[in-house]
Amino acid sequence: MPSGEAMSVREHQKRRRRERIFRAAIELFRRQGFQATTASEIAKAAHVSRGTFFNYYPYKEAVLLDYGHALLSTLREMALRRLAQGEEPLEVLRFVFQMLSEGTKAEKDLVLPLLYELLNPDPLRAKAAFEALPLGDLVAEILKPLRDRGVIRSDLSLERMGRTLADLYFLSALRWAAYTPHRDLDQEIERSLRIALEGILVRP
C-alpha cells in the first residue's frame, strides 16, 4: 500500500500529465480546429497513449470544459475584485458580459463546441458541462448585494435570475456564431442583458 507521501507524488504526476494533455490539445485545437483534431493526435503531441488520453478526458469536448472552467474562474476573480473595490454591481455585470463577448469572439472555434456541450442530449455530459461552467452562479453572486439594497426584485430567486442571464448570453453567442458572425456580438449581448434587466414593458 502506498504511503501518504507516495500518493501525493502520484497525484502530483497525474495533475502534471493532465496539464500536459490539456495544453497539447488546446494548441492543436487552435492550430487545426477542434473538429479536425483527433484524440490520437492529442495523445501523440502530449507523449501519452490514446488510452491514457481517454483516462483523463473521456471525450474530446471534456478538454473544452477544463478550458471554459479556467476562463470562468479568472472572470469570477476579476468580477469579485471589482466588487470589493466598490464598483457598482450592475457595472460589474456589464463588464462580465463584455468579457464573455470578447472571449467568445476571440476563440469562437473553441467556445462554440463548448456551448453546444451544455445542450448535449446525453444528460450526464450536459450535467458535466453545467457544473464546469457556473455562469449563472457568478451572475447571482454579483446580483446579491443589489437584492440586499432592494434594487432588484425579490419575488424571484437570485438563482433563477442568474440562470436567465446566463441562458441569454448562451443563446446569443450560439446564434451569433452560427448565423450572424458579421454582426456585433457585444451589441447582441448588451441588448439581451437590457431585456433581462429592464424588461420589455415600458417603465413608468
Add this chain to the structure above:
Amino acid sequence: MPSGEAMSVREHQKRRRRERIFRAAIELFRRQGFQATTASEIAKAAHVSRGTFFNYYPYKEAVLLDYGHALLSTLREMALRRLAQGEEPLEVLRFVFQMLSEGTKAEKDLVLPLLYELLNPDPLRAKAAFEALPLGDLVAEILKPLRDRGVIRSDLSLERMGRTLADLYFLSALRWAAYTPHRDLDQEIERSLRIALEGILVRP
C-alpha cells in the same frame, strides 16, 4: 410532357403520400418512442420504400418539424382569434406560453428532439428548424399592438423581443425535460416570461 391537370394530380398524390408517411411516423414515435423508431419501420407502416421516405423527409427529425409547424400554426390561429375578439395582448401572450407548456408536457418525447433540432450543429438543419418553428415571429405579432399603444419599449425591435421570449421558452423546456421533470413547467415558463416582460430591476 404532362398537362397542367396531370401535374396537379401528381402534386395531389405527393401531398397525400407525405401525409401518410407523416401520420405513420408520428403514430410509431408515440407508440415506441422517437429514438427507437427507424426510417425502415416508418416506411413499412406507410407502405412506401425506405428511399421514398427519405425523398420526403431527408432525416427522421424532419417529420418532427412538420409536427411542430402544424402545432404552431394552430396556436397562431387561436392567438389571432383572441386578439381579434379584443383580448388584451399580454393575456394572449400568457395563453400562448401556457399552451406551449401544456403541449410540451403532453408530448415531451416528441417536443424534446424537436427543440434539440433548433440547435443542430449542422447549420442547414438548424435553419430548417428555425424556419419551421417561427415562435419569435408569433410573439412579435402579438406584441405589435402594444408597441403602437406605447406599452412596450421602443428602443428594441419587435423581432428581438419576440426572439428573446421564444429563447426563454425553448431553454426552459429543454432544462425541464432533461433535469427537472418533477417541477411544474407552467411555473418555470411563467417566471421566464415575467423576467423578460418586467425585468430583474425593481420598478419604481
